[in-house]
Amino acid sequence: MSRKVNIVGQGLAGSMLAMELLQRGFDVNIYDDGHLSSSSMVAAGMWNPVTFKKLSESWMASQLLIAADQTYRRLENKLGIAFYHPVELVRLFQNNLAANDWEEKSVHPELSAYLSDLRDETFAKEFDQPFGHGVVTGAGWLDIPKFLNGLRDHFLDLGIYQLRSIDEMQELQQNHRESDLTIFCTGWRAVNSGLFNWAPVIPNKGEVLTVDIPELSINRMVNFGNFIVPIGENRFRFGATYKLNEPDPNPQTETAIEMISGLREIYHGDVSLVDHKAGSRPTTPDRKPLVGEHPEHPGMWIFNGFGSKGVLLIPYFANHFAEVLSGNAELMPDVNVNRYWNRTVQSHASLVSSFREDH
Numbered sequence: 001m002s003r004k005v006n007i008v009g010q011g012l013a014g015s016m017l018a019m020e021l022l023q024r025g026f027d028v029n030i031y032d033d034g035h036l037s038s039s040s041m042v043a044a045g046m047w048n049p050v051t052f053k054k055l056s057e058s059w060m061a062s063q064l065l066i067a068a069d070q071t072y073r074r075l076e077n078k079l080g081i082a083f084y085h086p087v088e089l090v091r092l093f094q095n096n097l098a099a100n101d102w103e104e105k106s107v108h109p110e111l112s113a114y115l116s117d118l119r120d121e122t123f124a125k126e127f128d129q130p131f132g133h134g135v136v137t138g139a140g141w142l143d144i145p146k147f148l149n150g151l152r153d154h155f156l157d158l159g160i161y162q163l164r165s166i167d168e169m170q171e172l173q174q175n176h177r178e179s180d181l182t183i184f185c186t187g188w189r190a191v192n193s194g195l196f197n198w199a200p201v202i203p204n205k206g207e208v209l210t211v212d213i214p215e216l217s218i219n220r221m222v223n224f225g226n227f228i229v230p231i232g233e234n235r236f237r238f239g240a241t242y243k244l245n246e247p248d249p250n251p252q253t254e255t256a257i258e259m260i261s262g263l264r265e266i267y268h269g270d271v272s273l274v275d276h277k278a279g280s281r282p283t284t285p286d287r288k289p290l291v292g293e294h295p296e297h298p299g300m301w302i303f304n305g306f307g308s309k310g311v312l313l314i315p316y317f318a319n320h321f322a323e324v325l326s327g328n329a330e331l332m333p334d335v336n337v338n339r340y341w342n343r344t345v346q347s348h349a350s351l352v353s354s355f356r357e358d359h
C-alpha cells in the first residue's frame with residue numbers, strides 16, 4: 001500500500017512538494033482554505049541569485065538555480081501553461097561606491113557567472129541613473145497565481161484537492177494511521193498554530209502594486225531599492241515593502257503613494273495604479289527554511305520558512321524533502337526545524353529581535 005500524505009496549504013511550498021511526492025508514488029491529499037492567508041498569491045515572483053546588500057552570491061544559489069530551471073520547465077510542459085520567465089535584472093547603482101564594488105566583484109569567481117557590466121542604452125534613456133547600472137543574469141520571474149491555479153486544477157482532476165481549513169490539534173486526534181504523514185505548509189500562519197508554534201516563522205508584511213506605465217517598453221526587470229517587473233503590455237509589478245510582525249494585513253493607500261513617488265524620482269513618464277495587494281512572507285531568523293518532523297508527534301511534519309525567496313528555494317527543497325521521505329536522503333541539518341527545538345530557552349521574542357538587528 002502506498003504511503004498516505006496529507007498536505008495542508010496549497011501555496012508554492014505545498015503544491016510543489018505534492019508534485020514531487022506524486023511523482024514518487026505517494027498517495028497525496030491536499031487541503032487549502034482558499035488562499036485566505038496566501039503569501040504566494042501576492043508575491044511578485046522574482047528570483048535573483050545575488051544579494052545586493054553585501055553584493056554576494058545568495059545562499060546555495062548555483063544549486064537552487066539548476067533545480068528551479070529544471071522543475072519549472074518540466075511543470076510548464078506537464079500543465080501546458082506558461083508561467084516561467086527567465087529575464088535579466090538591471091540594478092541601478094545608488095552611488096559611486098556601489099558602482100565600483102560591482103566592477104571589482106564582477107570578476108570574483110563566485111559572482112562572475114551572474115554580474116555583467118553590460119550597458120543597456122534603453123535604460124540610460126528611460127531612468128535617471130547618475131551612477132549607472134549593472135546587469136544580473138540568471139534572474140527572472142514566475143507568474144505564481146497562474147502556476148498555482150494550474151496546479152489546483154491538476155489536483156482537482158486527480159481528485160486529491162479539498163477546499164477546507166485544517167485544525168492541527170483536531171487533525172492530531174483523528175485516527176491517524178501510524179504510517180500516515182501530515183505536512184504543514186501553511187506559510188506565516190504557522191505562527192498561530194499549536195503544533196509548530198515553537199518554530200520561529202516570523203511574518204514580514206509586504207505590499208506590491210500593479211502599475212501601467214504606457215511609455216515604458218523594457219523587457220528586463222529593474223531594481224533601484226524597489227523593483228519593477230515587466231509582465232506584458234506596458235504593465236508592471238512594482239514592489240515591495242517589508243514590515244515585521246505588522247498586525248494589519250490590508251494594503252495601505254499611503255504605502256502606494258510613497259512607492260509611486262519613489263518611482264517618480266527616477267522615472268518621469270506617466271504611471272497609473274491598477275492593483276494593490278498585501279501579504280506576509282514566512283521569514284526565519286537565520287533566513288533558512290524549516291523542514292522536518294515534530295520531535296514529539298511522529299508523522300507530523302513542517303515544510304515552511306521560505307521567506308522572501310520561495311521561488312528559488314522551494315523547487316530544490318521540495319525535491320530534497322521528497323527524497324528524504326522516500327528514504328533516499330538524510331535531511332540537511334541547515335534546514336532541519338529541530339535546530340530550534342533545542343533552543344527553547346531562547347524566547348521567540350529574542351529571536352525576533354536578533355532578526356531585526358540583522359536586517
Ligand SMILES: Cc1cc2nc3c(=O)[nH]c(=O)nc-3n(C[C@H](O)[C@H](O)[C@H](O)COP(=O)(O)OP(=O)(O)OC[C@H]3O[C@@H](n4cnc5c(N)ncnc54)[C@H](O)[C@@H]3O)c2cc1C
Pocket residue numbers: 008009010011012013014031032033034035036037038039040041042043044045046047164165166167168185186187188189204205206207208239240241278279280281282303304305306307308309310311312
Ligand atoms: C509582498 C510579497 C512579495 C513577495 N515577493 C517575492 C518574490 O518576488 N520572490 C520570491 O521568491 N518570493 C516572494 N515573496 C515570498 C513568497 O511569497 C513566499 O516565499 C512563498 O510564496 C511562501 O509559500 P508557502 O507555500 O510557504 O506559503 P503561502 O503561499 O502562504 O501558502 C500557505 C497556504 O496555506 C493556506 N493555509 C494556511 N493555514 C491553513 C489551514 N489551517 N488549513 C488550510 N489551509 C491553510 C493558506 O491560505 C495558503 O494558501 C513575496 C511575498 C510577499 C508577501
